[in-house]
Amino acid sequence: MKPLLQPARRIVPAGVLGGIAVACGVFLTATSGWLIVQASTRPVILTLLTAVVGVRTFGIGRPVFRYWERVISHDGALRDLAERRTETYRSLIPLTPARLGRRRRADLLTGVVRDLDDEVDVQVRSLVPLIATLVASVLAIVVAFVLLPVAGAVVAVLALCAVALGVVDGALERRGQRDVLAARGEVQRIAHLYAANTVELQAIHAVDDLARQLAEAQAAAERAARRQVLGRAVGLGGSLLLTGLGVGVMAYAVSGPLGAGALAAPVAALLVFLPLALGDVLGLVPDAVGALVRARVARRRLVGLVDQEPAVADVARERLTPAAPTLRLVDATASWTGAAEHLPPTTLTLAPGEKVLVTGANGSGKSTLLALLARQLDPSAGRYEVDGRDVRTVSLAGIRDLMAVVDDDPHLFNGTVRANLLLAQPDATDRELDAALVHAGLGRWLAGLPDGLDTQLGTGVRGLSGGERARFGIARALVSGRPVVLLDEPVAHLDRPTATAVLGDLMASADRRTVVLVSHQPVLTEAFDRVVALDASPAPPLPSSIGGSS
Numbered sequence: 001m002k003p004l005l006q007p008a009r010r011i012v013p014a015g016v017l018g019g020i021a022v023a024c025g026v027f028l029t030a031t032s033g034w035l036i037v038q039a040s041t042r043p044v045i046l047t048l049l050t051a052v053v054g055v056r057t058f059g060i061g062r063p064v065f066r067y068w069e070r071v072i073s074h075d076g077a078l079r080d081l082a083e084r085r086t087e088t089y090r091s092l093i094p095l096t097p098a099r100l101g102r103r104r105r106a107d108l109l110t111g112v113v114r115d116l117d118d119e120v121d122v123q124v125r126s127l128v129p130l131i132a133t134l135v136a137s138v139l140a141i142v143v144a145f146v147l148l149p150v151a152g153a154v155v156a157v158l159a160l161c162a163v164a165l166g167v168v169d170g171a172l173e174r175r176g177q178r179d180v181l182a183a184r185g186e187v188q189r190i191a192h193l194y195a196a197n198t199v200e201l202q203a204i205h206a207v208d209d210l211a212r213q214l215a216e217a218q219a220a221a222e223r224a225a226r227r228q229v230l231g232r233a234v235g236l237g238g239s240l241l242l243t244g245l246g247v248g249v250m251a252y253a254v255s256g257p258l259g260a261g262a263l264a265a266p267v268a269a270l271l272v273f274l275p276l277a278l279g280d281v282l283g284l285v286p287d288a289v290g291a292l293v294r295a296r297v298a299r300r301r302l303v304g305l306v307d308q309e310p311a312v313a314d315v316a317r318e319r320l321t322p323a324a325p326t327l328r329l330v331d332a333t334a335s336w337t338g339a340a341e342h343l344p345p346t347t348l349t350l351a352p353g354e355k356v357l358v359t360g361a362n363g364s365g366k367s368t369l370l371a372l373l374a375r376q377l378d379p380s381a382g383r384y385e386v387d388g389r390d391v392r393t394v395s396l397a398g399i400r401d402l403m404a405v406v407d408d409d410p411h412l413f414n415g416t417v418r419a420n421l422l423l424a425q426p427d428a429t430d431r432e433l434d435a436a437l438v439h440a441g442l443g444r445w446l447a448g449l450p451d452g453l454d455t456q457l458g459t460g461v462r463g464l465s466g467g468e469r470a471r472f473g474i475a476r477a478l479v480s481g482r483p484v485v486l487l488d489e490p491v492a493h494l495d496r497p498t499a500t501a502v503l504g505d506l507m508a509s510a511d512r513r514t515v516v517l518v519s520h521q522p523v524l525t526e527a528f529d530r531v532v533a534l535d536a537s538p539a540p541p542l543p544s545s546i547g548g549s550s
C-alpha cells in the first residue's frame with residue numbers, strides 16, 4: 001500500500017500556492033497596519049501609494065491563490081483516491097471470501113470506502129494546510145527578520161510553539177479517537193443484538209435489561225466524543241492564546257528595551273500585526289492534526305484487512321479450459337480459519353452436466369463445500385481434481401473461470417439491467433441477455449420494463465422482489481456461459497411455489513451445465529440426478545454418507 005503521508009501528485013504545489021494565499025492574507029493585514037499608521041501622520045499622498053498597491057495586490061492575491069490551490073489539491077486528492085481504491089479492491093479480491101470474515105459484503109465495502117476517504121483526507125486536510133502554514137511562516141519570519149532581527153525571532157518562536165501545540169493536540173486526539181471507536185463498537189454490538197433477537201429477548205423478559213445496557217453504552221460513547229472534542233478545543237484555544245501572546249511579545253520587542261525603539265511607527269505597526277495575522281494560519285494546525293489522527297486509525301484498519309495471506313495459493317500458471325469438466329473431491333476437508341475443520345472428509349465426483357442437490361443441517365459445511373469447489377478454499381487434507389488434475393497445479397483464475405457462483409442474496413448495482421448482466425460476461429450480446437432472462441423465468445418481467453435492457457435498476461430506482469432477485473442471479477449465471485453453476489440457497493427467502501418455479505426454470509435452462517445446489521431442506525428433489533446429504537457431525541470420515549444418492 002502507498003505510504004499514508006506520501007503526497008499525491010500536485011499536492012506539494014497546492015500546498016505552496018496555499019502558503020502564498022495565506023502569506024497574502026498575513027501581509028494584507030500587516031501592510032494595512034503600516035498604511036493606517038502612516039496615514040495618521042498625513043504624509044504626502046504619493047508616499048502611501050506603494051502601500052495602497054500592496055494592500056490591493058495582497059487582497060486580490062489571497063482569493064486567487066486560494067482558488068488555484070483548491071482546484072489542483074482536490075484534483076490531486078481525487079486522483080489519489082481513485083488509485084488507492086483500485087489498489088485496495090485489487091488486494092481484497094484474493095482475500096474474498098475466506099479472509100474477510102462473516103461480515104456482510106455491503107458493510108465491509110462501506111467500511112473500506114469510509115476508511116479510504118479518511119486516508120485521502122490527509123492530502124487536503126493535513127498536508128496542504130501544513131505545507132501552507134510552513135510556507136507562510138517562513139515568509140513571515142524572513143520579512144520580520146529583515147525589518148528587525150528580534151521580530152524574526154519572535155515569529156519563529158511563535159511558529160515553534162504552534163508545532164508543540166500540534167503535538168499535544170495530536171496526543172489528545174489519538175486517545176479520544178481510540179475511546180470513541182471502542183464506545184461506538186459497543187453501541188453497535190448491543191444494538192445489533194437487540195435488533196436481531198427481539199422476539200427471543202421478549203420471551204425471556206430481557207428487553208428492558210438490554211435497553212438499559214444500550215442507553216449506558218450510548219452515554220459512554222457521548223462522553224468519549226466530548227473528550228475527543230476537548231483535544232480539538234485545546235488546540236484551537238491554544239492557538240488563539242499563542243496569537244495573543246505573540247502580539248504582546250512583538251509589541252514589547254518593537255517598542256521596548258530590545259533596542260527597537262528607533263523603528264518608525266508604521267513599520268512597528270506592521271510587525272505587531274504580523275503575529276495577529278499569522279494566528280489565522282496557526283488555527284489550521286489542530287484540524288490538520290485531527291485529520292491526520294483519523295487517517296492513521298483508518299490506515300491501521302485497512303492494513304489489518306489487506307495484509308493477510310490469501311486462503312488459496314495461486315502459484316501455477318497452466319490454465320485448464322475444459323468445456324465440460326469433471327470435478328472430483330477425494331477425502332477432501334476444508335477449513336476457513338485453519339483452526340478447525342469445517343467440512344468433514346468428503347469424496348464426491350461430479351460428472352459433466354450432472355445436477356446435484358446438497359442438503360444438511362445448519363453448519364454441516366454445505367457452503368464450505370461450495371467454496372471448495374469454487375476454489376475459494378483449498379483442501380486442508382485430501383485432493384480436489386478437475387479433469388484428473390490437482391487444482392493446486394493449475395492456474396486459480398482458470399478454475400474460477402469454470403464456475404458461476406450464485407448466493408442467496410444476489411447484489412444488484414445501481415445501473416441498467418444490461419450493465420448488471422454484463423458483469424458476468426462483458427462480451428454478451430443483447431440477444432444472449434434477453435435469452436438468459438427468459439430462461440431464468442424473467443421474460444414477462446423484461447417485457448414489462450419501460451426501457452427493456454436499458455431500464456435502471458437499484459435502490460430508489462426500480463426494486464425487485466425476492467423471487468425476481470433470485471431469478472436475476474440465475475440469469476447472470478446463465479449469461480456467464482460457465483460450465484459449472486454453484487448455487488448457495490438461491491431460493492432460501494422464497495415461498496414454496498415461487499421456489500419451485502425458480503428451480504424448475506433453472507433446471508430447464510441449465511441443460512448441459514453441471515449444477516450443484518445447496519439447500520438446508522430438500523427442495524424439488526425429483527429435478528436432480530442425485531441428492532447428497534452432509535452429516536452435521538465432523539469426524540469420523542463420511543465418504544459413505546456423501547457421494548451416494550438418496
Ligand SMILES: Nc1ncnc2c1ncn2[C@@H]1O[C@H](COP(=O)(O)OP(=O)(O)OP(=O)(O)O)[C@@H](O)[C@H]1O
Pocket residue numbers: 097098101102336337342360361362363364365366367368369520
Ligand atoms: N467465512 C467464514 N469464516 C469462518 N468460518 C466460517 C465461514 N463460513 C462458514 N464458517 C464456519 O464453517 C462451518 C460450516 O459452515 P457452512 O456455512 O459451510 O455450513 P452450512 O451447512 O452452509 O450452514 P447453513 O445452512 O447455516 O448455511 C460453521 O461452523 C461456520 O461457522
